[in-house]
Structures are given as C-alpha cells and as structure tokens.
Amino acid sequence: MKASHTHRQHGGRYALVSESTGAGPLEGQALVVYHDLDRDVQSVTTLDDWQQHWRAIDADDCSICLGTGTDQIKGNRSNPCGGCFGLGKVRSDGETPADRWEVADIALGLIRRQQQELVQRRQAMAMPEVREAIQAARERGQTDTIARQESEWRNSPGHGPGGQRYTGD
Numbered sequence: 001m002k003a004s005h006t007h008r009q010h011g012g013r014y015a016l017v018s019e020s021t022g023a024g025p026l027e028g029q030a031l032v033v034y035h036d037l038d039r040d041v042q043s044v045t046t047l048d049d050w051q052q053h054w055r056a057i058d059a060d061d062c063s064i065c066l067g068t069g070t071d072q073i074k075g076n077r078s079n080p081c082g083g084c085f086g087l088g089k090v091r092s093d094g095e096t097p098a099d100r101w102e103v104a105d106i107a108l109g110l111i112r113r114q115q116q117e118l119v120q121r122r123q124a125m126a127m128p129e130v131r132e133a134i135q136a137a138r139e140r141g142q143t144d145t146i147a148r149q150e151s152e153w154r155n156s157p158g159h160g161p162g163g164q165r166y167t168g169d
C-alpha cells in the first residue's frame with residue numbers, strides 16, 4: 001500500500017482506506033478508515049479529526065521526510081533531511097534534485113508559493129471588515145481576561161462572603 005497522507009505533527013506514512021458513515025452509537029458520523037503503514041495497523045477516526053490532523057502527501061513532497069525537511073532516518077530534527085536538503089519538497093516528478101540548480105529551482109518554487117499566499121493574506125488583512133473583526137476579537141479576549149481575573153480574586157480565600165477581609169458590611 002502506498003502512503004497517501006502524513007500526520008501534520010508527528011509525520012509517518014498513512015494510507016486512506018475508505019470513508020464511510022457510522023452505524024450504531026456512531027450513527028450519522030462521517031468516519032475515515034486509515035492504515036498506519038509504519039506500524040501496519042488499521043484504525044478509524046472521524047472525518048473532522050482526519051482533516052484536522054492529517055494532510056495529503058503531494059507528488060513533490062520529499063518521499064523520505066514527507067515534507068517536513070528534517071532528518072527522519074537518524075531522528076535528529078535539528079538536521080536537514082538528506083533527500084531534499086531540508087526543503088521538504090523535491091522535483092515535481094517526485095525525484096531528488098540532482099544538482100544545485102535543481103535545488104535552487106525547488107527553493108524558488110517554494111518562495112513563489114509563499115509570496116502568493118502572503119499577497120492574498122495582506123489583501124485580506126487590508127479589508128476593513130477583517131480589521132474590525134480582529135479588533136473585536138482582541139477586545140473580547142481582554143474582557144474575558146479581566147472577567148476571569150476578577151472572578152479568581154472573588155473566589156480566592158479572604159475575599160467575598162465568608163472571607164475574613166470581606167468589608168461589605
């Protein structure tokens with residue numbers, strides 16, 4: 001079986017076996033059956049969990065590190081992967097770059113993709129609606145923090161009804 005997915009945080013090789021709808025206690029739940037190729041076990045999870053924690057392996061993801069760019073063979077995450085020179089990506093045909101020009105080509109492709117993403121995000125951030133939403137979320141976060149601190153203070157010993165330093169009367 002060929003790996004189609006990898007875990008976003010932990011890496012590893014996984015193959016999507018099937019998607020189905022649960023029965024019995026899982027009635028109506030969208031489920032995913034997957035095969036962990038490294039441990040050779042089959043498991044099932046919800047579609048939400050699957051989409052959140054796994055991602056599809058692209059054709060140009062390095063087949064050794066599966067796109068992480070770090071050394072998976074010796075397990076030293078501070079070392080770059082030898083298959084892709086730490087880029088995580090290889091040539092679009094899935095082959096390891098043969099010389100420095102090919103490495104440069106792959107790096108340039110990565111930079112271009114990120115630049116595109118950055119431009120899109122800047123455009124989104126420039127929209128007044130988005131700025132307002134972010135501002136509102138920040139203010140809400142501050143209000144929540146103040147409310148939490150206040151309730152912690154009230155519930156701490158020595159405050160509030162029954163507390164020794166209660167000066168309400």
Ligand SMILES: [Zn+2]
Nearest residue numbers: 062065081084
């Ligand atoms: Zn690699």
